[in-house]
Amino acid sequence: MKYTTLPNTDIQVSKICLGTMTFGQQNTEAEGHAQMDYALEQGVTFFDTAEMYSVPARQETYGSTERILGTWFQKTGNRDKVVLASKIAGPNPNFTYMREKNDFSPASIQYALDQSLLRLQTDYIDLYQLHWPERKTNFFGQRGFKAQDDAWEDNIHAVLETLNGFIQQGKIKHIGLSNETPWGIMRFLEESKYHNLPRIKTVQNPYSLLNRLYENGSAEIGIRENVGLLAYSPMAFGVLSGKFLTGEAHPNARINLFPQFSRYNSEQSAAATRLYHEIAQQNGLTLTQLALAFIEQQPFVTSTIIGATTMEQLKENIDTINVTLSEEILQAIDGVQAKIPDPAP
Numbered sequence: 001m002k003y004t005t006l007p008n009t010d011i012q013v014s015k016i017c018l019g020t021m022t023f024g025q026q027n028t029e030a031e032g033h034a035q036m037d038y039a040l041e042q043g044v045t046f047f048d049t050a051e052m053y054s055v056p057a058r059q060e061t062y063g064s065t066e067r068i069l070g071t072w073f074q075k076t077g078n079r080d081k082v083v084l085a086s087k088i089a090g091p092n093p094n095f096t097y098m099r100e101k102n103d104f105s106p107a108s109i110q111y112a113l114d115q116s117l118l119r120l121q122t123d124y125i126d127l128y129q130l131h132w133p134e135r136k137t138n139f140f141g142q143r144g145f146k147a148q149d150d151a152w153e154d155n156i157h158a159v160l161e162t163l164n165g166f167i168q169q170g171k172i173k174h175i176g177l178s179n180e181t182p183w184g185i186m187r188f189l190e191e192s193k194y195h196n197l198p199r200i201k202t203v204q205n206p207y208s209l210l211n212r213l214y215e216n217g218s219a220e221i222g223i224r225e226n227v228g229l230l231a232y233s234p235m236a237f238g239v240l241s242g243k244f245l246t247g248e249a250h251p252n253a254r255i256n257l258f259p260q261f262s263r264y265n266s267e268q269s270a271a272a273t274r275l276y277h278e279i280a281q282q283n284g285l286t287l288t289q290l291a292l293a294f295i296e297q298q299p300f301v302t303s304t305i306i307g308a309t310t311m312e313q314l315k316e317n318i319d320t321i322n323v324t325l326s327e328e329i330l331q332a333i334d335g336v337q338a339k340i341p342d343p344a345p
Contacts, residue, residue, distance in 0.1 A: 001043025019307035024054035024064025070121035182217035228302025268343035
């Protein structure tokens, strides 16, 4: 395994992070425990979860993923071996079952954090993230989204003050953002800089061969301000494994089980995937190796969040840490991006 430090901290994290959002629906508790056992054995010391997981979010499975992590911590005693990241959900009219208000008010943050700690069977979270903004913005990649005014009032100072209180209590060590825009990242950095408030360490946004939008603005912020990207959906819901290029049905694949998640289903995504697959074949690589190694080599990426529903997938994903792409391969990848830019925003 390869390691780095969480930006502006002395906390060492693995360059591959275990994503857990399938635990509780696509994966049973026993399967989740087996994945965590194997990942830790392979040197993966960074796990990511969220209060709303498993995905897709449903009242019946709310908090199921955190509970599975919690029972694993209790069973194994491995809490001190893992850097643990979780998230508080932002506003969503469908999530009223989570708490009275889905916002980042002091009461909401306290309730969400305390409930996560209970489910996780721990007294602290290493990295606590805001899952998506409260304001109306393009946080799930909609083409043609137009910036708009809304009823949101800038409360970032108050949010940071609230989070600082939980840092002082020892319930949180560090904070991060997720599904955030360049403006939002800079607002949080600005507020912490001028008011001596906690500084965000990471941003968890989508980043893959089919979605490189993070490079437009956010990557420069990451490099110049030392804010690390935790890249999620690096395999584009399995599309970048190449398994859909064979014509097989794959009824248990995420994009088939949950057709509402259509981000990676476009004809453009399929066309780009075929071209990336050709590059991989020409260079003696699997498409999975090409897709994950590309992300792992980016200077603004702190860790790549992998997710798997089978042990075979998990092993293949973790093994990509040993793959390094040549400059020629990277140029070929950029050639596809130039022809079919960001087909899955």
